[in-house]
Amino acid sequence: MAPAEEPTAATPPPPHFVIVPLVAQGHTIPMVDFARLLAERGARASIVTTPANGARLRGVADQAARAKLALEVIELPFPTGVDGLPPGIENLDQVTDNNHFAPLFDALWRLAGPLEAYLRALAARPSCIVSDWCNGWTAGVATSLGIPRLFFHGPSCFYSLCDLNSVDHGLPKQTAAAGDHEKFVVPGMPVHVEVTKATAPGFMNSPGWEALSAECVEAMRTADGAVVNTFLDLEDQFVACYEAALGKPVWTLGPLCLANKDDADAMAARGNKADAAQRSAVTAWLDAKDAGSVVYVSFGSLVRKPPKLLVEVGHGLEDSGRPFLWVVKEAEAVAPEVRGWLAALEARTAGRGLVVRGWVPQLAVLSHRAVGGFVTHCGWNSLLESVAHGVPVVTWPHFSDQFLNERLAVDVLGVGVPIGATAPVMIFDDENMPVEREDVARAVAALMGGGAEADERRRKAREYGEKAHRAMEKGGSSYENLTQLIESFRKRGGKQG
Numbered sequence: 001m002a003p004a005e006e007p008t009a010a011t012p013p014p015p016h017f018v019i020v021p022l023v024a025q026g027h028t029i030p031m032v033d034f035a036r037l038l039a040e041r042g043a044r045a046s047i048v049t050t051p052a053n054g055a056r057l058r059g060v061a062d063q064a065a066r067a068k069l070a071l072e073v074i075e076l077p078f079p080t081g082v083d084g085l086p087p088g089i090e091n092l093d094q095v096t097d098n099n100h101f102a103p104l105f106d107a108l109w110r111l112a113g114p115l116e117a118y119l120r121a122l123a124a125r126p127s128c129i130v131s132d133w134c135n136g137w138t139a140g141v142a143t144s145l146g147i148p149r150l151f152f153h154g155p156s157c158f159y160s161l162c163d164l165n166s167v168d169h170g171l172p173k174q175t176a177a178a179g180d181h182e183k184f185v186v187p188g189m190p191v192h193v194e195v196t197k198a199t200a201p202g203f204m205n206s207p208g209w210e211a212l213s214a215e216c217v218e219a220m221r222t223a224d225g226a227v228v229n230t231f232l233d234l235e236d237q238f239v240a241c242y243e244a245a246l247g248k249p250v251w252t253l254g255p256l257c258l259a260n261k262d263d264a265d266a267m268a269a270r271g272n273k274a275d276a277a278q279r280s281a282v283t284a285w286l287d288a289k290d291a292g293s294v295v296y297v298s299f300g301s302l303v304r305k306p307p308k309l310l311v312e313v314g315h316g317l318e319d320s321g322r323p324f325l326w327v328v329k330e331a332e333a334v335a336p337e338v339r340g341w342l343a344a345l346e347a348r349t350a351g352r353g354l355v356v357r358g359w360v361p362q363l364a365v366l367s368h369r370a371v372g373g374f375v376t377h378c379g380w381n382s383l384l385e386s387v388a389h390g391v392p393v394v395t396w397p398h399f400s401d402q403f404l405n406e407r408l409a410v411d412v413l414g415v416g417v418p419i420g421a422t423a424p425v426m427i428f429d430d431e432n433m434p435v436e437r438e439d440v441a442r443a444v445a446a447l448m449g450g451g452a453e454a455d456e457r458r459r460k461a462r463e464y465g466e467k468a469h470r471a472m473e474k475g476g477s478s479y480e481n482l483t484q485l486i487e488s489f490r491k492r493g494g495k496q497g
């Protein structure tokens with residue numbers, strides 16, 4: 001007869017992770033994937049955000065509820081009366097003026113009080129806070145409540161290692177004093193990486209951001225570890241060097257996008273809402289195309305191209321002669337001259353090109369057999385999603401980590417064709433004309449064409465895609481890292497508040 005269970009040996013509560021994403025699509029999406037994975041693997045996950053951002057996550061929360069997952073979305077009230085911030089702006093993609101970014105971060109910093117109040121009100125202290133690298137304000141809250149804290153870092157370990165090594169070797173001081181075209185070798189890297197003043201690593205490094213940036217760096221130094229959306233087989237030497245340079249564990253758990261595998265609703269719910277009719281129109285259009293024939297063109301959630309640059313992209317795609325699926329944002333397409341021009345382009349390329357205004361579910365597109373290439377801004381999520389689906393890229397970096405992500409894709413992984421962008425563009429800058437139609441046509445033709453180089457890029461991308469899927473399956477490095485992460489906090493967590 002089996003002994004009756006000891007009444008004192010009640011199952012301990014699962015470890016509880018409080019996830020605090022930065023309020024920007026590119027940062028929130030992988031952290032939501034991470035939260036759902038935690039819940040699917042038996043942990044409890046609470047995503048902390050603000051009301052307007054919580055509204056965007058309603059689909060995620062509903063789906064989790066239907067699947068009976070311990071995943072919840074907590075909305076902290078958005079701070080009011082912040083100098084210089086117009087009402088209604090709660091997410092970086094709602095910013096319409098470069099001068100609004102700093103006040104938006106001021107507002108985020110004021111969420112420390114509400115976060116602390118939420119945590120104190122819980123029946124038990126959570127096991128761990130995982131907050132975005134840019135949410136340096138969470139460090140003080142975690143310390144005052146004695147809760148372990150990991151930082152989630154959006155970019156590749158390759159980028160983060162470049163960044164850390166640059167700071168540790170004083171590169172920012174050298175580049176600050178340098179001319180625009182002077183080249184620097186990033187110190188301490190296991191491979192040769194060259195940058196200019198404009199493409200050197202560093203987040204929040206424009207004038208006026210010093211205090212905020214210093215706080216985030218300090219929060220990184222005092223964290224208990226890092227969570228990164230990457231996988232060992234993609235960049236193992238950089239993961240190892242980054243872990244050594246940080247001096248704390250780096251949990252590589254990605255590609256997190258593959259948590260949505262085979263689930264069209266999950267793929268659609270995680271990003272901005274694509275209209276359902278538009279979604280099926282895109283799928284039907286792709287269904288009619290040959291395998292690997294279509295180039296997908298999209299520049300992430302923040303970039304807005306001014307009319308004259310949009311026209312260059314359109315002409316370049318037309319001149320490339322390849323089938324294309326091009327996502328143009330509503331905000332880019334509203335100007336009357338753009339509307340007329342786009343309509344004419346659509347008429348000229350009917351059957352070969354599809355221009356979508358708004359959003360498409362990117363994972364559904366990248367996993368479609370018709371898509372054979374991606375023209376990307378090299379935001380890490382986009383690049384990783386492409387690699388995870390075996391799709392090679394044309395790299396067109398715009399700002400922050402994107403120039404170094406390009407170096408990883410082109411020089412290290414061998415899956416990219418550079419479009420030739422050499423300097424960042426501000427998000428709403430319409431003076432720079434960094435890329436012209438010939439660049440677009442040339443790069444797309446090289447990516448989608450035949451020949452040994454193009455075949456080799458496709459072969460490498462396919463290989464990384466297979467390794468990415470293996471990493472996320474039981475026994476794979478990312479899957480097992482997540483198991484370890486949950487287990488290590490099961491031991492520490494659940495203390496009574």
Ligand SMILES: *[C@@H]1O[C@H](CO)[C@@H](O)[C@H](O)[C@H]1NC(C)=O
Pocket residue numbers: 232249250251252477480481484
């Ligand atoms: C993640 O998994 C790899 C390979 O299995 C292992 O070497 C590494 O130590 C793990 N990372 C952490 C932080 O445990």
